[in-house]
Amino acid sequence: MKAPAFAIGAAEQFIESNHQRHQDYFHCNYLYDATRMKPLLKKILAPRRIEYLEVSEKFIIQDTSDGVQRFADAGQKVRHGKDVRASFPELVGVEDILLEVLQGDQPAFELKGIARYSDHNSPLYFDLYAIDDEDEDTGKKKLMIFFEDVTERMVLEQTLVQRSNEASLLYNALAATKDYINKIITSMADALIVTTVDGQIKTINKATEDLFGYERTELIDEHISKIINDNRLWYNPNQRFAMPGKLFKDIEVVCRSKEGSEIVVSFSGAAINTELNLSQELVYVGRDVTARKEAENVLEFARREAELASQAKSTFLANMSHEIRTPMHALLGMTGLLLETDLNDEQRDFVETIRISGDALLSLINEILDLSKLEAGQMELESNDFDLIACVEEVVEMLAPTAHAKGLEISSLLPPHLPRLLRGDKMRLRQIITNLVGNGIKFTDAGEVTVEVTLVEQSATTAGICLAVTDTGIGMSPEDQQKLFQAFSQADASTTRKYGGTGLGLAICKQLVSLMGGEIGVESEVERGSRFWVKIPFALSVTSEQSQTIPRDLAGKRLLVVDDNATARRVVRELASSWGMVVAEAANPDAAVEVLSAPGERGRRWDVLLVDGDLGLMDGIVWGGKLLAGMAREAAPGGTISVLKTNRLEDVKRAIESGFTTYLVKPLKQSKLLEAICAVIHPPEIPTNQTTPDVTPPPPTASELPANPDPLLPKLRILLADDNMVNQKVALKQLERLGYQADVVANGAEVLQRLDKVAYDIILMDCQMPIIDGYEATREIRRRYQPSRGDSGGQPPVSAPTRPVVIAMTASAMKEDEQKCFAAGMDDYLSKPVRKEQLQAILTFWGNRLVEG
Template identity: 40%
Template sequence: MSIIITGIYTIYVLIICSIKKREGAFIVLIGIIIFFITALNDILYTNLIINTAYIFPFGLSIFVFSQAFIISFKFSKAFIKVEELSSTLSGIVNNSPVGIFRSTPQGRLQMINPSMVKMFKYDSVEDFIGTIDNLGKQVYANSEEREKFKYLITKDGFVRDFECENICKDRSIIMVSINAYAMKNEKGDILYYEGTIEDITERKRAVELEIAKKAAEDSNRSKSDFLANMSHEIRTPMNGVIGMTTLLLDTNLDKEQQEYANTINQSSEALLTIINDILDFSKIEAGKMEFEDIDFDLRKVVEDVCDLMAIKADEKAIEFGSYIDPEVPSLIYGDPGRLRQILLNLSGNAVKFTVKGGVFIQVLLDKETDTDAYILFKVKDTGIGISIEAQKKLFQSFSQVDASVTRKYGGTGLGLAISKRLAEMMGGDIGIESSEGKGSTFWFTANFKKQPECKKIEVTPGDMKGKKILSVDDNPINLDILNGYLKSFNCRSKSVLSGKEALMALREAHMNGDPFDAAILDYMMPYMDGANLGIAIKEDPNLKNVKLIMLSSRGMRGDAKKMESIGFIAYLTKPIKRNQLYDCLSTVFGKITIKAEEILSQDKKSVFITRHILDEIKKSNIRILLAEDNKVNQTLALKYLSKFGLCADVVDNGKKAIEALENKDYTIVLMDVQMPEMDGFEATRSIRDIGSKVLNHDIPIIAMTAHAMKGDENRCISAGMNDYISKPINPQIFIEKIIKWTEK
């Protein structure tokens, strides 16, 4: 019987052995011992060798003790595993990047990890736990948040992503996120809280920043719309004031009335300047400042600024002058309006702060490539100067040297800030050189593309008499101004207040066989703006030949290109000036073409008219004849002319010069004195002879001679020449002489 039991136990031992491995080997050893003892017991008992009754209990005792030993061994192994697990958990807690804590409902800390110590900027775990005895008062920035935490964890048994502000040891505030659960006893009473705490200050800041960014973008979009509307709303009444006073000044006014009207006109222009400054600054701040890229004449822009500022300088009895280095290319590509704006800001300030002496604009070539010109502009004055300390405030928004300057000289303090941003957006920089009491030099640089050297716009002026023109504007005052201008041009004019009325008027005129020749459209109109009206006109087969002119009070960059793509022939900004409208219509009804080598494709038949194109047209009407036999001198003179956007026809003797003047109406002649076949003196006398066949006997003639002796100039004048240039030619004097006589 005992052998059977032992056999069963042996099977059990073998199974345990396969499962327990090392522990199983020990069990096998015990089992074998028991087996042998049991077997011995049976043998002895069966053969009555000895009385073995006591051996079985002895074997049973061994079995019991062996099982006890095995169980003890298992407990020992389990304890070791618990210790290993505890060590692992301790390592996780101590090395966790987030804070781990245990705290009592009363607000005392029982356990924290190093990350939490670091998070709250304490020196050690002991320092943190020893310092804090009431979390609600000492750690929570708002004690009500602690009560809210306790309420939620009591109600639900846990909290998830509980966010609140906590106080660090150095009294700084951090935003934290807490995840915790409540440990309870059998009665359901809370013993302590355990959980994690994470510093989410940066994450929260990033979210707030993203929200702020989106709000700013929304604000910028709103600001952009606001600026467009405000530009229209402000410029429209200003257009009325300036336009009406211009018409008023053309009427018969007595001296006092004319003085009042002039004052209104000048004050309106000054107010418009301030409004433009504010609108421009707002556009820059909103990131909505756009630039236009068109061909323009740099010299013309600088001269326009000088003409404007010279009047103000004369009122203060100070000098105003300019110098453009001959190396600076005159024909460039960029935004003349923004360039003029910077020059007016700087020169206007210079005149304002100069009591005696003068102001001088200097334009120099900084550097150039085959396609680009980097130009340096300097505005020098002999004014009050600016201290080094005060210079630090310049170019900042709404900033002037000091309050006394604002009281004495006025101004918004925006001009220099706008100029700085514009210069930077034109690929340049801006700065100042000044000493207090010794005047100032403001400078800025800008990058422009260069135009081809010989580009010429030719215009055959059109006859406006009897032309039928439709004016469209929702503002009756603007229509009165346009009708007044058009009437003075001997045009037939009709005006309507909306796009719908305009389409009706155009279609009715077509049906009656007396169509409109042109239409002047306001941009900003309700229901149907000028752009959409233009599209509707061009899409109507019966109306598509009507010439469209856009007048915009909005004046946003890029609008001109948009209008050209629609089919407009001209784009001008308000307030529109009488002579500007006249030049525009004269050009619209005339013939306009561009001649330039390698710059236009064959299908380019017309030019989109802007005020800058009108300026170039005026200059391009200068037709120059150069009479010079020396090839080097010919090349040099043509080079100087091309730098300033001028071209010339060349002949190599006086006889050919006369033949040219018989066939073409030139504006001016540049006459070399010594030439073969017929010299300059004889040619001039022949030109002045009323019996000769030249088209203009009074054409200005400028002598160019290498003779610089006393009396040579008188000899030229006596021969009938108007002016005199000695060789080698000074480029600045050369151009100044040409401008002087062509303007006359």
């Protein structure tokens, strides 16, 4: 038999090393001695993991090596006499080639990389090699098929191929990434510059060329200072951004282009490590912000101009306010004094018209000042404790005469469960209510204006209040409602409009409500009236609220209210019911008579009868008097109250003479209603010699008062400082009517001179005066009246004489003016025009303080 070359080589190597003396014999004869060759061949091939088969020309297995089975197909045994193709299906289809080899027409046949996957984790790979051979005894041809285990080689080749593929993919990915990054860098609108840590430019993009006007070749390998001359932007060992990963952001630098023009560039960047951290580079990204800086400069200039304009506007308004208030002080002051003199009806009407017009002008000035403060963001809200119910009732009571003069009903619906003590800016809340109620009265010709307060929500520390003002006036269309809450805007802005006004009130209300953290809105229909509502959150007062004392014996008492206005009846019903009373209502006299004479009422008396003095077409006082006169004593109500629109003496006398026990004045206040009901249920004892109830006349006018109306009024030494002679005259007359006398000076220097001679108790100090103004004079007074520190010999301080109380009385009415007065050391503040009542209140307060001190 003939062996393949690798088998012959292996055999020769084996013989040379172990049987050198038999080499020539074996080499010449081993191919022809099959009996002696097979054991030796097996020993030679086994270490090289080579196995073999002898196959006849019919492909029948005649002989095998010991380990050939492991190369067979799964589940097929390699046995003598079995067709070799059953164990090695790879030979199927190549029989013709094998026969050619067997016949010597072809030297050999081989198949490489045959795989067996009996164990998928460790597949077997082998090469198949077939040659012809001849049996020396029989002379028959046969095939020798050799199997070499090449698993290690195949795995290595596959690994190498896989690594080669991976390397190829990685290379392609890197190439694609590089191309992608290059495209991004090229398309960047921002300039990109990469330098060494020493500032040598390594890379730039197209945007850098466009920004600075240089070609790429002009910048590569140049120092970055060629385009960026700022030490903040290149390597400095003390700068954090030179550390890898640290950034510097938005550093604005003024650079120069190739042409020499200045460019403002905002740079950001970082230090990066390259080449396996063996070197460091700096990356800069710059954006041209020249246009933005120019715009910012324009905006900054505009802002400064706006601030200067706003300041000039505020100064102008303050000056105008001061200049207008100075004659207004004289106008309203003299008007008030004139009304206290004896005037005929026509004269009094003229003076009242002047006073009303003056008040309207003063209100307009205040609105303009408020709007100016709000628009300038200078409005500051105060935070003080106040009584919500008293605040609303005071405004309604103040505006009631205007409403009654137009024949309107005006009421306030204040549920008893409302939290009374809140914390906030009472004066601004009054301003909002006054404006809304005033508008309701102005735009209503018939019907009523109602103020209703409800509790929206409440927590342990806060309360959300909704205040609504409803009228039965002209109403508004949706288009007109869009114009509201804008300054100088009205629903009817025509020159022929019926209702005047500046249109500032609602704009001020809206901004005040916003400052308070609330919201304002309106609901209206043409000819159906309007409802303005305001929702404002308030903090609850930390002061414990003192609940109103309700007599226990009111529970079960019977009250009949007769009023043609449903809202007025509702006010009484809700309050009296909360006190435990049984309330019945009548909208007219006939309904009242039906209630009084209803079946089941015989023998029962109403404890209180409350009758409106104006019952539409009937005089309520006259009707009530006739009713009481016609009722039997045992059937008459226990107490009767007449509700009047004014407290004019003639109306009060008519009510009392008609048989009413007492009277109330609309709009009804909770406390007054409770007092009246308690008074008629438990009347005070009347002396036996008094046959008719007394009527308390209204207080006398100021013209009827004696020189010193109050014998207990403290005698005060007053100094008036004002450079305006008219204002001096007004103040002196007001002081005289209040029972005081005063000395007068025209400037602060004269104030200081007078204080050297007279120990004044109170100084009424104007602020803007020549030579020395009121502020400087006050500071000097403070300095003069400081206690002495004593001498160096250890003497105790010497007490200074009592310092006079300094009260600012100025036409400077801005909030900052008031603060400036207190900062100068003044003790109190009055803004002109000063009403006599204000002056009286402040003098009484400080006079009592001086007496107590």
